[in-house]
Amino acid sequence: MNKKPSDTQMLDASLPAADEKRLLRVLRGERQQPPPIWLMRQAGRYLAEYRTVRAEAGSFLDLCYNPELACEVTLQPIRRFGFDAAILFSDILVIPHALGQKLWFEEGRGPRLEPLQGAGDLAALDPGRIEERLQPVFATLGLLQKSLPAETTLIGFAGAPWTVASYMIEGGSSRDFLKSKRWAYSDPEGFARLIGLLVEATAGYLIAQVEAGAEVLQIFDSWSGVWPEPEFRRWCLAPQREIVRRVKAAHPQVPIIVFPRGAGPLYVAVAEEVGADALSLDTTVPLDWAARHLQPKVAVQGNLDPALLLVGGAAQDAAVDRILKQLGQGRFIFNLGHGIDKHTPPEHVARLMERVRAQHSTPV
Numbered sequence: 260m261n262k263k264p265s266d267t268q269m270l271d272a273s274l275p276a277a278d279e280k281r282l283l284r285v286l287r288g289e290r291q292q293p294p295p296i297w298l299m300r301q302a303g304r305y306l307a308e309y310r311t312v313r314a315e316a317g318s319f320l321d322l323c324y325n326p327e328l329a330c331e332v333t334l335q336p337i338r339r340f341g342f343d344a345a346i347l348f349s350d351i352l353v354i355p356h357a358l359g360q361k362l363w364f365e366e367g368r369g370p371r372l373e374p375l376q377g378a379g380d381l382a383a384l385d386p387g388r389i390e391e392r393l394q395p396v397f398a399t400l401g402l403l404q405k406s407l408p409a410e411t412t413l414i415g416f417a418g419a420p421w422t423v424a425s426y427m428i429e430g431g432s433s434r435d436f437l438k439s440k441r442w443a444y445s446d447p448e449g450f451a452r453l454i455g456l457l458v459e460a461t462a463g464y465l466i467a468q469v470e471a472g473a474e475v476l477q478i479f480d481s482w483s484g485v486w487p488e489p490e491f492r493r494w495c496l497a498p499q500r501e502i503v504r505r506v507k508a509a510h511p512q513v514p515i516i517v518f519p520r521g522a523g524p525l526y527v528a529v530a531e532e533v534g535a536d537a538l539s540l541d542t543t544v545p546l547d548w549a550a551r552h553l554q555p556k557v558a559v560q561g562n563l564d565p566a567l568l569l570v571g572g573a574a575q576d577a578a579v580d581r582i583l584k585q586l587g588q589g590r591f592i593f594n595l596g597h598g599i600d601k602h603t604p605p606e607h608v609a610r611l612m613e614r615v616r617a618q619h620s621t622p623v
Contacts, residue, residue, distance in 0.1 A: 292587065296612065305600070320362065343412060347414065347415050347416060351418025398471075400468060400472040412475055414474070415465065420494075421494045428442060469506070469509070479518050483520060495522075516538070518538070569603050587618065
């Protein structure tokens with residue numbers, strides 16, 4: 260799975276089209292020029308048409324659980340920009356919500372949860388009804404499978420256990436993760452029970468997404484960079500690996516992308532040990548380092564700073580060109596280093612698409 264492709268595999272997009280979509284071809288081990296492109300949070304508040312649907316839906320959770328409306332906002336950036344992939348409109352916190360934890364979204368503050376205080380609270384979580392409670396998400400995938408253009412890949416996703424656990428314990432986002440870390444350090448057995456429960460729930464959820472129509476899966480470990488190496492390996496890498504193992508056992512043909520944001524040099528360990536087909540690179544990962552240490556092992560995805568997309572113009576163009584030059588000679592998917600900012604002008608996204616798509620083939 261992580262073998263370096265041979266020169267004969269490094270195909271150019273100018274060759275006759277294969278049966279597979281361009282994003283899938285990269286994840287299967289080929290090189291495409293121009294590279295396929297999609298953006299994290301590509302459906303969202305920077306689009307006027309999204310804001311209209313969001314107002315119609317009511318709450319953010321109501322939008323996530325309304326298959327027709329969630330399908331519509333997933334399709335909006337595809338219609339407008341023609342991305343090579345559509346990512347399911349949902350949220351990583353539907354898992355704790357489906358487990359029975361109270362979840363709501365506050366304007367200007369983001370997600371809020373009734374926080375877990377310790378291992379004693381785990382008994383109140385009910386993993387037995389997750390698939391039933393998340394049927395609207397699977398229905399959205401089914402609608403998308405029928406609605407997307409033939410050339411567009413459908414991506415499903417979930418949060419990694421550590422990142423989801425941190426929200427469950429902190430009651431929302433956090434600057435220091437002290438409540439979560441205190442639990443993990445003081446009661447590692449109890450914390451391991453929570454992580455194990457989330458591994459089981461997340462693997463089952465992703466397998467069900469594939470059965471509902473997802474062609475690629477992405478696992479978001481957005482807060483993995485806050486741990487020292489031993490804890491990173493225990494609470495981030497090992498759960499990622501187990502989820503990938505379980506999903507691949509059920510659906511070996513489905514590629515998996517892992518986003519261990521903030522992992523730094525430990526990106527190499529993820530590339531070598533998790534079994535993913537691609538790694539999504541955060542904004543801080545040096546391009547030449549990624550090309551040397553990661554790209555020979557897995558496909559890479561990323562990593563334009565969302566702030567540059569917000570600024571646009573010559574600064575954006577220069578950064579795009581630099582990324583294409585340094586990562587475009589291998590297996591590569593163009594994306595951001597994190598999610599698109601809600602204030603991003605849509606015309607900057609259109610300019611990005613034009614510049615990436617205008618890339619010409621170069622000799623391998």
